[in-house]
Amino acid sequence: MNPDEAEFLGEKQFISIIPTFNSGVVHLISGDVGPFRASLPTRVPLWMAINLKQQQKCKIQHPEWMNVDQLERIKEDEKKDKFFTKMPSEQYMIEAKLLLGCASDDVPKADDIRTIIKDIWDIRMAKLRSSVNNVLKSADSYAEFKNLTVMEINSIRPIxxxxxxxxxxxxxxxxxxxxxxxxxxxxxxxxxxxxxx
Amino acid sequence: MALHPSYAPNFYSIEDILATQERIPCKFLGNVPDMGHLNPSTLEKDLAAGTVLELPVWLVQELSLGRHSIVATELPKIYKESYREILKADACAVDLHKFNLYFYELGKHIKHFDRKGDVHDILLHTFKTRFRQIMDLADHSVSDPTVQERLETLEARLFSDAYDARTKLNAWLVESGAILEAANMVVNHKKRKRMNLDIIM
Incomplete structure (x- = not known):
């Protein structure tokens, strides 16, 4: 699977926005969205949030886990733990990339968060590589990978x-x-x- | 997105055809009438017992089958003791490409003639040992064409798959305006990766 396809799947995730316009309910194949009332938070799919944000029609409320303290904690856990720790979101990498890409003004300390997430990603990728190698070396009848996220699975998928x-x-x-x-x-x-x- | 069926015995697998085209030495156990032309070093009409010829795998498989096998097979030299020792010592340092282009595929056919199972073991050992190297090569996308020249066919395919995926992932990571990147200090700090690895291993 292409990373872009993984991203597409990740965009179905719901996220909370504060619209700056009024509108009725929008009927989509995946479900109804809205109604939109200016300055009242509502939940929309990520792709819609991004689109509205690009038109400057909303403010995105960043996901709860996207703050420096919590991410630092995750990073420390990830460093200490031999196995993969549970990530706050299955698509953390996708969400982080999209939100920090187009709505960095809505996320406090966006730059710090960017760095920490990249650190976490690097640590996890290094772990992934060495465990893949161990799996092959030992080649037992089965192996268990827990708590991997979509993008990470995708990255080892072909090999x-x-x-x-x-x-x-x-x-x-x-x-x-x-x-x-x-x-x-x-x-x-x-x-x-x-x-x- | 098409699946490509690549494994033996697949009628359409070019790799399988090429692998079974490789020759292995074998000795004729009895006289074979009218087959003298197989042995270029003699003009006799019949092929005498005891003649040693190199025959392609697909032929040997048929000849050595059944109750009355016509030939006794020997291991090709790349699967013999001395070469196995080299592979055991350090499989990563070996230029498998030079050994044989179809080291694994051929090995899978050959090992049926090897009662002791040494060939089986060395195939597994070689593959497992070299896998890390392939993964590393693919990830640290060196644009060095000589790298691929040292890989066996199967490895080369693994490598190019992994390399493609890696390039796509990297492209995805940098494509948006805001790149998720480590701080400069961290990037320049070379010990960082080693430290992490220590924890993990």
Whole structure:
């Protein structure tokens, strides 16, 4: 999956805005949104919030987790913990990127937050890489990844399943080879994940 | 977005066809009438027992099958003891591309002739050891074309998949006006990554 596609999926997340205009309910396929009353908070999908913000028709109320204190705490936890910690949002990276991109004036201390989130991302990516490597090295029958977010899963998607698939193929052949002399073994018909990315 | 079925035995898999085209040495167990032309070093009409020839895998598979196998196979030298020792010592330092373009695919076919299972073990070992390297190469997007020349076909494909994904992700990260980036101080502070790794490992 493209990162852009992941972003598209992430944009369905609801977020609270304070509109500066009046309007009735907007009927969308995904559900009704509104009504909009000036200076009364209402919840809209992220993509709509971004769009309204770009037209200067609303103020975005940043998600609760998007403040320096909480993010610092998460970062410290992430550093200490050997495993992945739970992130406040499944799409934290997407939300952060979109909100800090177009509505940085609505987020207090946007620059600090930007830096911290990038730190968290880096730490988690480093963890991810080393654990992927460990999984392959040990190649046990299963592994558990908890608390990964959409973007992170997406980033290892093309390589991990494919590599595991290959290991599986190398392993499965041993038994077949040892059992008998027959070579016309029914291999599992498998498809590569590589082009799914 | 098309899935590409790439694994053996797949009729349409070019890689499988090419891999089974590789030759392995084998010895004929009995006389084979009228096949003398297979052995270019003799003019005799029949192929004598004991002749050692290099035959492609697809042929050997058929010949050594069944109760009356016609040939006895030997391991190609890249799967023999001495080469296995090299791979065990440090698989990452090896130029697999030079060993054989289809090291893994061929290995999967070869190991049926190897009763002891050494080939099986070395394939797994090599792949696991070198995986980290492939991942690193893909992530630290070096635009160095020589890198790929040292990878085996299967590895090269993994590499290019991972590399594509990585480039897309990086592009996504920087595309918006506001780039999420680490503070300059942090970027310049080289010890940072090592410290994090210590905690994780």
């Amino acid at each position: 991990l399943p494919h590599a595991l698939d290959q290991i599986y193929r190398m392993k499965i052949n041993k038994h077949q080879g040892a059992q008998s002399t027959t070579l016309s073994t029914p291999f599992r018909t498998s498809t590569s994940f590589s082009n799914l990315s």
